[in-house]
Amino acid sequence: MSLRIFEPRYVRMIKQACATDSGFGVCMLNSQADKDKNQHIYPIATFAKVIDFDLLDDGLLGVTVEGHRCCNVVSIETEKDGLRRAKCEWIDDWRDCSVARDIKPIDERLKEIFDKYPEIQSLYSEPKFDDPVWVIYRWLELIPVNAAQKQQLLQQKDCVKALDFLTQLVE
Numbered sequence: 197m198s199l200r201i202f203e204p205r206y207v208r209m210i211k212q213a214c215a216t217d218s219g220f221g222v223c224m225l226n227s228q229a230d231k232d233k234n235q236h237i238y239p240i241a242t243f244a245k246v247i248d249f250d251l252l253d254d255g256l257l258g259v260t261v262e263g264h265r266c267c268n269v270v271s272i273e274t275e276k277d278g279l280r281r282a283k284c285e286w287i288d289d290w291r292d293c294s295v296a297r298d299i300k301p302i303d304e305r306l307k308e309i310f311d312k313y314p315e316i317q318s319l320y321s322e323p324k325f326d327d328p329v330w331v332i333y334r335w336l337e338l339i340p341v342n343a344a345q346k347q348q349l350l351q352q353k354d355c356v357k358a359l360d361f362l363t364q365l366v367e
Contacts, residue, residue: 197222197244197319201257205279210246210259219245221267221282224343234272234280238343240350241284243267265289266350290329290355299328299359305366306331309338329355335362 201207213220221241229235244261252258267284274280303325310317316338317323324330332355336346339362349358 197261197263199259199261200252201259203278205275205277207257208277209279210249210257214246214249219243219261219264221269221284222261222263223269224347226343234274237269237272237280237282238347239269240287240347241267241269241282243284290332299331302335302359302362302366303328303331306334328359332358332362335366339365 201210209220212218220243222244223241224238226236226238242263243265244263246259247262248260250258266287266289268287270283270285272280272282307325310320310323320334336349336358339346349361352358
C-alpha cells in the first residue's frame with residue numbers, strides 16, 4: 197500500500213518504525229462509533245512494515261508499506277499529538293484452508309483482476325494464486341463490503357465462512 201504522510205504525528209510514527217526496524221498497525225475505522233474513546237477502531241488490524249519511502253513532488257512523504265500479519269487490538273492510548281498506540285496480540289493465520297474445499301472459481305477471478313488491472317498486480321511481487329489463504333486475503337482487500345463484515349470474516353478461526361462468502365459473491 198502506498199501512503200502520503202503529511203501529519204506530524206504520522207511522520208513521527210514512520211520515523212520510529214524505520215529507526216527501530218519495527219512496524220505499525222493499519223486499522224479499519226467505524227465512522228459510527230465514538231472516536232474520543234477509540235471505539236471507532238475495529239479490533240482486527242494488519243501489522244505493516246515500511247518497505248520504501250521517498251519525498252513526493254508536493255513535498256509530502258511517500259511511504260510504501262507491506263502487511264505482514266493480522267493482530268488483535270487489545271487496548272489503545274492516544275498520545276498528546278493524537279497518535280494512537282495500541283497493545284496488540286498476534287492472530288494465528290488460517291491454516292490448511294485447502295481442506296475446506298477447492299478455491300475455484302475465486303482464484304481464477306482474482307487472476308483475471310490482476311491481468312486487467314496492472315496497478316493491483318504491481319502491489320504483489322510474488323502472487324500466490326495457489327495459496328487459499330493468500331487468495332482470500334486479497335479478495336477481502338478488494339471487495340467493496342463494509343468493514344464490519346470484513347471484520348466478522350477475519351475473526352473466524354478458519355477460512356470456511358470467508359471462502360463460502362467469496363465463492364457466492366464471485367459466482
